[in-house]
Amino acid sequence: MPTPVNFLTEEQAAQYGRYAGDPSPAQLAQYFYLDDTDRQFLRPLRGDRQQLGWAVQLGTLRFLGTFVEDWAAIPPAVVAYVAGQLNMTVPADMDHYGGSRTRREHALRLTALYGYSPFEAQPAHWRLVRWLYQRAWLMAERPSVLFDRTTAHLVEQKILLPGVTTLTRLVAQVRDRAQSRLWRRLAALPHPAQRDALDSILAVQPKTRLAPLDILRRAPTRPSIRGFQQALDRLDTLRALGAVDWNLQPIPSARLGALARHAATVRAQAIARMPEDRRLATLVAFTAVFTIRAHDDLIELLERYLTELLARTQRRSDQKRLRTLRDLDAAARALREACAVLLQDPDPNTDLRATVFARVSKEAVQTAIRKVDTLTHPPDQTVAFQELWRHYPQIRQVLPRLLAGIAWQATPAGQGTVAAWEFLREHESQATRSWPTAPTTGMTAAWRTVAVDDKGRIGKKAYTFWVLSRVLEGVRSHDLYVTPSERYGDPRAQLLQGAAWDAVRPQVLRTLNWAVDAESSLRPVREALDAAYRTTAAHWETNPAVRLESFAGKDRLVLSPLDRLEDPPSLRRLRTRVAAVLPRPTLPDLLLEVHQWTGFADAFTHVSQGGERIKDLALSVCAVLLAQACNIGLDPVVHAGIPALEYDRLTWVGQNYVRAETLAAANATLVDYHAQRPLARIWGQGEVASADGLRFVVPVRSLHAGPNPKYFGAGRGVTYYNFTSDQFSGFNALVIAGTLRDSLRLLEGVLDQHTGLNPHEIMTDTAGYSDLIFGLFGLLGYQFSPRLADIGEARFWRWEADPDYGVLNRLARQRIRADLIIRHWDDMLRVAGSLKWGTVNATALIQALQHGGRPTLLGRAIGELGRIYKTRYLLAYLDDESYRRRILTQLNRGEARHGLARAVFYGKRGELHQAYREGQEDQLNALGLVVNAIVLWNTRYMEQALDALRRRGQEITDDDVVRLSPLGHDHITMLGHYSFEVPDVVAQGHLRPLSPFDE
Incomplete structure (x- = not known):
């Protein structure tokens, strides 16, 4: 579909080539x-x-x-x-x-x-068109985003801006050319038979009323044998369509992914009505991307199934042992009597056997030994083998297809597992119970006891489960990976290297303020560590909050908890008066009013990227967002007779407009608008943020949900990991299955955010605390500031043994291994550059560097650098009470934001009923967007209230204002009838009047 020339909103067109407000101080100085x-x-x-x-x-x-x-x-x-x-x-x-x-x-x-040159002047104009075409070809950007990029490029290249219509027409034309090229090249890849096969997945089946495409979109949700069969059938069907035969290297991955997302969203009938080139291109992109995803889904299913199987068999084994405790007690008592005789008789001439058997019969001892052998496990046995063997018939139903369907690759540490997997693939079908030989690299003594008999033959059943357990370990440590993959690839291969690294290294060094020479880079870090020790030592005697205590011959650091910060009467009065005068909106018209200020709903574009606009789209978008954020479904927001709020219209808007990238763009609009509010700037400058998880029970079957009795009871759930700025806005969020350790996702959330905020200090609870995270944050120029639950367990590191740090000498006993950092310095910079440039996923890389609790050499080097930053942080944490309180204040803001999110997400008992990862992310991101809208609305009206109070002569101090919060919601009606009718004063572009002041 051609890109419309009028893809800009009236406001965007009016702001083109004009001042949007006062330039910042930095912009004034620059321009x-x-x-x-x-x-x-x-x-x-x-x-x-x-x-x-x-x-x-x-x-x-x-x-x-x-x-x-x-x-x-x-x-x-x-x-x-x-x-x-x-x-x-x-x-x-x-x-x-x-x-x-x-x-x-x-x-x-x-x-x-x-x-400066005119827009039409050559060769500048030709170069511009070439640049624009390259960007349109490589990036799947919306027309408005491409327009903004082009405007910035014109300014940078000293080309005078043309009229807005001229530039929009050029962007639309070039974008259409790139899109047509993409369709032609993708449509040319399949041969005639493959084209027929691709078209066949669009045919709706009479019985199910579904097209095969609809089934192929669905990921498996059940970790069971039937779930394996469905996942394998899906993967086989996608592979049969022929993606493995297509050369997709010349196709930009961003464009391929955008086209695949389109195919995954729109109805099969809509794809069938497309022109031939576009239809085939869409199906080719879907097949290529979803073949990889289906492979990843199969591995995720295997990982989840094996994890649950091992846990379930261990629980059953423990339950059986509890039921046999009486028998074990009896056997232990019999053996105790026999051993007591051996210890009690000092006469070396006594016939001990006769004496023992006189006390306990030989048959009783033999029976007791057999009982002990049956009812106890060796100390090194971590698997309930006998319970595990019972599941062999079930796993064999899908094992041959699993072995054939997954081709593992491995790091050197995982080569033994790959060899065992390949052996199992070749020999599993043999009608035998054992093999004379098989690869056993890495087999523990406990497994060898059950897998290898006295003659050295290897049992088929035990060997199969050993291989599967090794695969599970390899996937978790990233020693095993597959190619291509979105989730289970090798993160080490995604690091910048070779010519690519050489090309960007100078820019990485400038951006991160590091030098090529490790010693030059580490000199200021070393000096800062020394200064931190000396400052803390100098203040020790006058710091009543810290002391050293000796316990069991060791020095233990004790830090007194912070006293509660009492609210002064003036602050309590101010909160009461501000809350009393705030207007009383309903949540629907609050969203519409915020859209009227910011235009955030304009960020929701059609999935086809064609820029389709419909009348009252913002009204429909706000209704869909409210339905998802409140977890109530569409029925309560449907209004018959209002076209924008009819059920079919809302369903269509939800399917075609509300998705990950549009939610992110709309959220960035809200965050950036809020960041410019004067009151928000009093609370913070957007340079500090906190991260914390909000837990949701998922009562439906879902692979992307995990167990944790503390949060989910007997069920499963997800963690919505939020990043909250010091201005109370949420600038990013990740959805995590279960309650994965927070630090694994922390850096990913910081790096992958697209708002105008630039937080450089991140605060978390203790769960995000590790040397590796400190090291990566330090490399990337961030300050990591976790709240420490027990600082007495912390270890302090020093550079050299010679400096005298007074009382801190008793703590600073560990030495930094500077040689390890220096030896791996270039690789450390390469890791930092790869993370900064987005070539590698931060979470996968951290898991690979940690290597299942056994860090790689590079991981140890980064962790060694992290010990420097961690020690500097610990010293500042001990020395500065205001710093500790600032961390606590920011974390409290994140927790209070969670309270508001809980109040909004009230439907269905606050449980998340989405089975698929994408659905979970979209719904919870809609929740985050609505919470940000509430924060912005509250902030703006609190500004009005404060101004009104000042006009009435009330003295308001900055100390009180900085402790106000825009997270209140008692004045907002979230339940009941959803009218979506804004007051007349708002419709006319004005703010609502405040409620009358109580005299």
């Missing part, structure tokens, strides 16, 4: 600062008006890439900044400059002097 050359061009100009007009036009040209004719549209802050540099006051008649011939002459001279 409006006058250097010596600029001043040289200014000197010949006569009068303050001409000099100021020239200088402001120059800065405007640099900042916007064009000139502004209306002088009144230039922010006063810009004029004042330039006038200050020229040591002049702004002339009173400056408005006349905007419409004068002098301004136009200045514009022409500025263009020539500073090397």
Whole structure:
């Protein structure tokens, strides 16, 4: 579908080539600062008006890439900044400059002097079109995003901005050319038989009323033999369509993924009605991407099945042992009597056998020994073998297909597992109970006892389960991987290397402020560690919160907990008065009002990327978001007779507009708008954030849900891992199955966020605490600040043994291995660069570096660097009470935000009824978006309330304002009838009136 030329909203078109507000101080310094050359061009100009007009036009040209004719549209802050540099006051008649011939002459001279070229001038225009085409070909960006990128490129290349229609038309034309090329190249890949097979998956079956495409979209949800069969059938069907035969290397992965997402969302009938090239291209992209996903889903199913099987068999074995405790007691007592005789008789001439058997008969001892052998396990046995063997007939139903369907690759540590897997693939079908030989690299003594008999023959049943257990360990440690894969690939292969690393290394070093030479880089880090020790030691005697205590011959650090920070009466009065005057909106019209301010609903574009717009789309989007965020389904928000709120319309909007990328774009709009509010800037500058998990029970069958009795009882659930800024806004979130250790996903959430905030300090609970995380955060220029539950267990590290740190010498006993850091420095920089450039998934890389609790050499080197940053953090944590309180305050903000999210997500008892990962992420991200809308609405009206209180003469201190919170919700109606009718005053673009003040 061609890209419409009018893909910009009216507001976006109006802001093109214009000031959107006051430039920031950094922007003023970058674009409006006058250097010596600029001043040289200014000197010949006569009068303050001409000099100021020239200088402001120059800065405007640099900042916007064009000139502004209306002088009144230039922010006063810009004029004042330039006038200050020229040591002049702004002339009173400056408005006349905007419409004068002098301004136009200045514009022409500025263009020539500073090397700006007209939009149509060659070869600059040809280079622009080539750049735009390359970006449109490589990136699956929305037209509006591509427009913004092109505008920035024009400014950077000193090309004057054309009219908005000219540029939108060019973007649409180039984007359509790239899209047509993509369709042609993908449609040409399958041969005729494969084309027929692809078209066949669109045919709706009369019995099920589903097309095969609908079935292929669905991932398995049940870790069972039937689930394996469904997953294997799905994978076989997708593989039979022929993706393995297609050369997809020249196709940009982003474009392929976007087309596959489209195919995974729209109805099969809609794809069938597409023109031939587009239809085939869509099916080819779907097949290529979903073949990889189906393979990953099968591995995830295997991992989940084996994990549950081992846990279940261990529980049953423990239950059996409890039932046989009386027999074990009897056998133990009999053996105790026999052993007591051996210990009690000191006479070496006594016939001990006769004495023992006189006390306990030989038959009783033999019976007791057999009981002990039956009812106890060797100390090194961690698997309930006898219970496990019972499941062999079930696993054999799918084992041959599993062995054939998964081709493992491995690191050196996993080569033995791959050899065993291949042996099992070749010999499993043999009608035998044992083999004379088989690969057994890595087999423990406990497994060898049950797998290898006295003659050295290897039992088929035990060997099969040993191989499966090794596969489970290899997947968890990332020693086993598959190619290609989205979730189970080798993260080490995704690191920048070779020519790619050499090309970006200088930029990585500049961005992260590191040097190629390790010793030069580590010198300031070493000096900062030494300074932190000396500062903390100097303050020790005057710091009443810390002390050292000796316990069991060891020194133990004791840190007194923070005292409760009492609310002063003035703060309590302020909270009460602000809450009392806030308007009382319903949640639906709150969302519509926030959209009226920000236009966040405009970020929801059609999945086809064609920019389809329909009347009252924002109303439909807000209704769908509310239904998902409140967990109530569509029925309560449906209104018959209102086209935008009819069931079919809402279903269509939910399927085609609400998805991961549009939710992220809309959330970024809200976060960035909120970040500019004056009250939000009082709370923080967006440089500090916290991360914490919110747990949801998932009562439906789902692979992407895990057990944890503490949070989910007897069921399963997910963790919604939130990142909250110091302005109370949520700038990113991840959905984690079960309650995976937080630190594994922490860095991923920080790096993969697309808002205007740039948090450099991240605070977490103790669960996110590890040397490796400290090291990676330090490499990337972030400050990691976890709240420590028991600092007495912390270890302090020092660079050298010589410096005297006073009382801290008793703590700082461990030495940093600087040689390990220096030896791996380039690889450490390569890891940091790969994470910064997004070539590797942070979570997968951390798991690989940790290697199942046995860090790799590179992981140990990064952890060694992390010990430096960790020790510096610990010293600051001990020395500065305000720092500890700041961490606590930020974490409390995250927890309070969770309380608001719980209040919004009230439907279905607060349980998440989504079976698939994508559905879980979309619904919980819709929840995060609605919570951010509430935060923004509260912030703006709290500003109004504070201004009104000041006008009434109430004294309001900054200390009280900074402790206010926009997370209250008692004044918002979330239950009942959802009307989606905003008050007239809001519809006219005004804020609601505050409630009357109580006198």
